Structure formats: structure tokens, C-alpha cells
Amino acid sequence: MRSVSVLGIGSTPYGLHADRSIEHLATEAAIEAIGDSGLDRDRIGALYLGNFVSGVLNGQEILAGLVADNLGLPNIPCTKVEGACASGGIAFRHAYLSIASGQCDVALVVGAEKMSHRSSTEVTGALNCAMDNATDGLAGLTFPGVFGMVWSAYAHRYGASRDDLSSVVLKNKSNGLNNPLAQMKKPVTAEDILRSPLICDPLRLFDCCPVSDGASALVLASSDIAATHDHHPRVDILASTQTRGSAHLSTQSDPCSFTATVEAARQAYAAACITSADLDFVELHDCFSIAEVIDSEDLGLVARGHGARWAAEGQSALSGSLPVNASGGLLAKGHPVGATGVGQIHEAVRQLRGTHPNQVPGARLGLTHNLGGTGVVCTVNVLARQT
């Protein structure tokens, strides 16, 4: 396996794009990424596109070939992958593998989703496609229900407070205000969180990521090729892992941990020859405030049961010991499902290039974490600025 780098990045803002189709969003992000890479599009040897529910919400599949055609790419393999909320992370990993294994030298990754044009009932139904509907779904669960239960179990076992969880929301909403790509543009106070509607006890509205449209894209290349393009600091992929957890909440061994994350992180640290202590920043899958707490522990950023307090102490703030979701995360940047895993790497690359609006000073090593369904699939990536 040879070394692979991220050479180009592009993204639409996340939010409401009533005027544009999903393929237009994807094409726009891809054009920006190709331009940013400085490479001719004829050099692209594979396209991987992550999307979750365009069939259900837009009546449009075959997005990989459609976007390639819109872009005028050569006759290359174009593949859509799906793994619920981790679809983008899976697309990235497959593009990485296509170069690492020598199938091609340059690959395009696109993640896209368009959801906001449908009713909340339709969107909730579409999101529930990520659940085992013969077990968990049949029991009446939706995703706020899942993470409400996770929070209750966590609070019961470890004693986390409403204020602890609000600190996660306040941090990410505040970070997002400074990110032009972020969907949520209004300052939020602890009082606002308490007053926001109860969605599924104890989750309130501001504990939940919004419904979003958007697309992100990346151009990956072998590090040999990247080395000859010095218009950006070079960002190398040190590890890209994909794992599986339980597909049913009802058979999950521990409601306060996702085994897919634990294993994906373990594999990624081993592949990159690092520990979590070496990281300068993390972009993780905060679909709900409690998810950030669980993810922080599963990734080994903080000891089990201490994630909520760790956030409340400001350790994961921009000025803390390990900034988490400087982008605003899913809570503030938004969660166009298939785009999210790709967008996290877009954020990480901006950090490693030193061009992020919430720049972590001297960032050299970052991790991204993308989780799908009720923890059925996880991808973790470690990226490094080449010195």
C-alpha cells in the first residue's frame, strides 16, 4: 500500500438549498475540489460518491455516474456507496484504497444529501432506513429516541447533568458561528437550550443536529503526485479504517458505547503509529449532544464516564487541550447525511493547511470519525500535515 494525500477540497455551504438538486450540489463541490487540486480532471481514475437516501427523498439514484457525466470526467469506474450516516466516510476510504492499492493515481470523492425539501415526517421516515426496521424500528424507535435512551443510560451510570451536555451544544454552536460553511447562524445560550422544545426526553431541539442539504468533495492523489504540487501544504492520510457494530440497538452490548468506534479507532491508531494523545484536533460524529460525549470516550480521547465533564471543563473547546468539532460539528455545521464524512475531512484539511476559520494553532495531526445507523458502521481517519 502506497501513501495517499488529499490534494483538493471543495464544499457547498451546509443548510437549505431549495433551489438546487442533489446532483447540482455534488457537482458544485466537485468542481471546487478539482480546481483546488490543480490537477486536470482527465487524470481522475475513480469516483466514489457517498449518499444515504437520495432514492427515498429525491427519486434519484445512480448519482456516481450522473455526477461524473455532469463533470465531463473520463470513462472511469464510478461507485455510490451507502452506510447510513457514514456513507461519506466509506466513500473516502474506498477512494483512498483505490490509490493506495495502485488501481489509480487520482480519485474523486463526493458526499451529498438533499433533505430539506421534504416534510419532517418524510425525513424521519427516510432516516429510519438506517435502523433495523424488523426490530428497533418495529418497537417505534426513531433516532432521537435512540440517543435519548443513550443519554438516560449514561446519566444513570455516570451522573452527567443537563449543564454538562449543554456545554457540548454551546461549544459547537459557538464554533459554527465562525464557519462560513455552517448551517446554524444564530448564537445560542444555555437558557435557549433549556427553553427549546423537548424532542425525546432528555433531548431538546438544540441537542439534535438539523436537517440539512449540502455536498463536499475531495481530490485524493498518490503522495508522489501530491509532492509535485506544492501550492498547499501537503496533507497525508495516515490511516483510514471501517468497522462494523451491532445493527440492532436491542443487541448492543453497552448502551453507552459503540463498539464500531472503539475498534475503528484502535485500528487507526495502530496503522498511524500514534495514540490519541498525539492528536491536535478531532472532528467527530455529534449527531446529538450525547453522541459527542460517547464518541469522545470511544475514541479514547478521555476516560470512560468522564466525557461529559471533560466537555464541561472546556477541554474540547477551541482553547482546550484537544479541540473537538472546531467546525461546529453536525450540531451547528449541519448534517447532510451522505456529505458529512467527506465534509469532516474537508474541515481537517483546512486545519492542517492552517487556513481554518477556527484554526487550531500549529495543527499537524487530526482525526475524523463518522458513525452510521445505531452504530452499525464506523469510519475513522488520521490525517497529517507533511513537514
Add this chain to the structure above:
Amino acid sequence: MRSVSVLGIGSTPYGLHADRSIEHLATEAAIEAIGDSGLDRDRIGALYLGNFVSGVLNGQEILAGLVADNLGLPNIPCTKVEGACASGGIAFRHAYLSIASGQCDVALVVGAEKMSHRSSTEVTGALNCAMDNATDGLAGLTFPGVFGMVWSAYAHRYGASRDDLSSVVLKNKSNGLNNPLAQMKKPVTAEDILRSPLICDPLRLFDCCPVSDGASALVLASSDIAATHDHHPRVDILASTQTRGSAHLSTQSDPCSFTATVEAARQAYAAACITSADLDFVELHDCFSIAEVIDSEDLGLVARGHGARWAAEGQSALSGSLPVNASGGLLAKGHPVGATGVGQIHEAVRQLRGTHPNQVPGARLGLTHNLGGTGVVCTVNVLARQT
């Protein structure tokens, strides 16, 4: 890239499975394939699942992780891929690549679809997700419309008759009668075809593949591993290619040819170091009778413009010079969309093992061809019995 073999095969019958969910069908096929491989399921290092519209028709995605969980597979990367009717072929190619490139030694491929429980309007809407709905779909096209136009253009240019096309239908329906996995179980006469309802001029009902449920699965392994398992004749994968064509019928250069097929075949013959003259049999994507004619020419089995006459002369019959769709093809075996590309390889392996109900005597080299959308994606595989 190292050599990869097909070690195990499994399939549900194709047809109507009102009593079983898509994940049950997929799991059933996978259990059979794993059993047939003789390998312990703990040795499986990756799962690729091909599916097209389970989100739309079943409200169920994350099928790759769900099926892996049902099977009790270890914590491995599980990925769903989608490329309309070529979803199964794409899944196969990615499992092949995961072994060829050394990421794992054994991989499971599953293709699955469940459609028959929904109304024809719902199924037609779902199938149209494979079309560019901003152009072709907006013009009112459905897939029978697409292939009706293809037939008209072909007949105008090359003079093919209704009888020529009926010979394709009669051959495949007849082959299917002897295949226990096939959906269509009644003999069909030329008169029956003429009397069947007009679907989209000149296509009649029997020119169209049926709506089907079903799943097929394969266990692939490095040829080193396969060599130590001699309970079946070994079947090696000589080539597995994936290409892209136009995503819009309206921008296709020639209505009588799919460029994705032409290029996928060219690459596959080159990789396998063969020509079409070396093939003993072909399983190709006959979603409509006219598609078999076009595919035969695009794959280089017969000269351009001679495909319809070639079939009428019986050259592609079981007793002909190059048997095509001995399985019954999509027209008679059925077309559970995501399963089809995997099922074609299931058929090819049975031919190469010498155990097919419509055995081609002495078959040593076969080709499978899977086409998606209006020709936007194609996979071609060349498989050989190891002597």
C-alpha cells in the same frame, strides 16, 4: 494484484417471495454460499452488498451491516454499493479487488432486491431512480420507453424483425424452464408473444423482464486459499471491469450501442488475454429482448447490426456456437435488480463446475455482463475453470 477465485455460491430462487424480507433473502443466499465454500465464516474479511432501491421499496438501508450482523460475521468492513441494475456487478468487483489488492483473503458478495410486494406504479417509480430525472425522466421516459426507442432505432437502421426479437425471448424462456432458480415457469410460443400486451411499441410483455424478488451470494478467496479446497473445480476470475457511459439517453452518441459495455468488454478481454472467440458461454443483461441484441454486439460476440439475425439463426442457443443466457437470463430467470449481477456469476460458476441444469458441454471460459441505468454503468467479468 493476486489471483482470486470463486469458492462458494448460493442463491434463493428468483420470483415472488411475499413471506420474506430483503434481509432474510440476502442472509439465506449468503448462508448457502458460505456453506458451499467450505470455509469458516470467521475467515471472511469484507462484505460487499449490491442493492438498488431497498430504501424506496422497503424503507430499509444499511443492508450490508444488517446482513453481516444476521450472519454473525466478525467485525469487518461491510459496504453497500449502488449502480442501478449493475449494483450486483459492482459489489462483485469490489470484493474481487479487496482480495486482489491484499486487503483481505476471503470476501463475501451479496446481491439482493425485494420489489414484488409494491404496486406496479411504485415499482416503476423506483426503477426510474436509475434514470436522470432532470432530463430523460422529465421527458416522461420509463425503461420500457427507453428500450422501445432503442428497438425502433435498431430496426430502422438494421432491419430486424419481430420474429428475430421473438427468437431471443423464446430461447431465454425455454432455457429458464430447466433452471430451478428461474421465475418464469410456463412455456411460451411465438404466438403467445404476439398476443401479449403491448407495453411500449414495439415491446410486448414477454419482451420485458419480470418484477422479481431474490438474492444471490458468492464467497471469493485468494486462489492460494482456493487451491487447498478441492471439493469443487476451481473457478478463477481472469478479469473484472467497471466502466461509465452517458447518464442521459439524450446525450448518448448512438442509440444502438452502450459505450460502457464496449469499453468494459475491451478492458476485460485485454486483462484476461482472450478474445470473444475464446468464450464458451455468456450471461448478459437482457432486461429487454432488444437489450440482448445490443449487448451481443457491444460485447463483440457478433458483428454490428447482425445480433438479431444471429439469435434468430440459433447461434446463441444452448446448441449454438456461443450459448447466451443458458440460465434464462433476466427475461426468464428474473431481475431482482441488485441481485442480478451476482446471480450471473452464480450461473457462470455452475457452468464452469459442470453442474448447470443447462450445461454447456466442456465449458471452460465464460463472461458475465451487467448494465445499469440507461447505460451509465457496466461491469464485465471473465471467469475460467482451472485445469
